[in-house]
Amino acid sequence: MDLHSVGEDESPRDVIARLLREDILAGRLAGGERLVEEAIAQKFGVSRVPVREALGQLEGEGFVTIVRYRGATVSTTLRKDNRELLEVRRGLEVLAAQLAAANRGGSVAAELSAVAERGHHHSPDHGARIDPAGDVGRPFHDLIVIAAGNDQLREILAGVNRRVAWGLGDDPEASVSDHATLAAAILSGASVQAGYLMDEHLRRDEQYF
Numbered sequence: 001m002d003l004h005s006v007g008e009d010e011s012p013r014d015v016i017a018r019l020l021r022e023d024i025l026a027g028r029l030a031g032g033e034r035l036v037e038e039a040i041a042q043k044f045g046v047s048r049v050p051v052r053e054a055l056g057q058l059e060g061e062g063f064v065t066i067v068r069y070r071g072a073t074v075s076t077t078l079r080k081d082n083r084e085l086l087e088v089r090r091g092l093e094v095l096a097a098q099l100a101a102a103n104r105g106g107s108v109a110a111e112l113s114a115v116a117e118r119g120h121h122h123s124p125d126h127g128a129r130i131d132p133a134g135d136v137g138r139p140f141h142d143l144i145v146i147a148a149g150n151d152q153l154r155e156i157l158a159g160v161n162r163r164v165a166w167g168l169g170d171d172p173e174a175s176v177s178d179h180a181t182l183a184a185a186i187l188s189g190a191s192v193q194a195g196y197l198m199d200e201h202l203r204r205d206e207q208y209f
Helices: 012-025 037-044 047-061 078-102 108-121 140-148 151-167 174-189 191-206
Strands: 065-066 071-074
Touching: 012 037, 012 047, 037 047, 037 078, 047 065, 047 151, 078 140, 078 151, 078 174, 108 140, 108 174, 140 151, 140 174, 174 191
Parallel strands: none
Antiparallel strands: 065 071
16 A cells, blocks of 8 residues: 555655554454554555554554564553543543633633533524534643643643544534533533533543443
């Protein structure tokens, strides 16, 4: 496969990681199957360097297990590991929402207010294509963790999100409504409600996994 014909903005490492990830998710690469650097490099027409980098990326995401002197294999516990990570993510996001509400939106209160206002005026009946980020400029969940004001939580949550983002669902219509309601709860200082709404919102994501 010619890497230059796939994803012009992607590096060879990114393309290889994406295509291997797709093969693993589709079952074309089975759990425990060896991933030989030289064979993969020949398949994609590249050196072993981007292959090694791609395998390292996939290891960080939980798709691949790398053992020194033995090389890389497809993870045999991928689904279990990521289901558990989604549960961890939900707990951390609920905490972030509660802290954000205690701070009433903190330094990003104005941006959260824009999210709430946009959701208030949105009508699903209009049939327009929805972009959950809208005009806010930053992803909604990033705003929540910034509003929480806890740098350690922000760092831990970022690490978890890097590992599970591939498995999350995408329902833009529901996201606009959920985000608006959650933003309003945070701005009003309703910590218990904000935590509950975040929990319900993320359970919807998890059902796609």
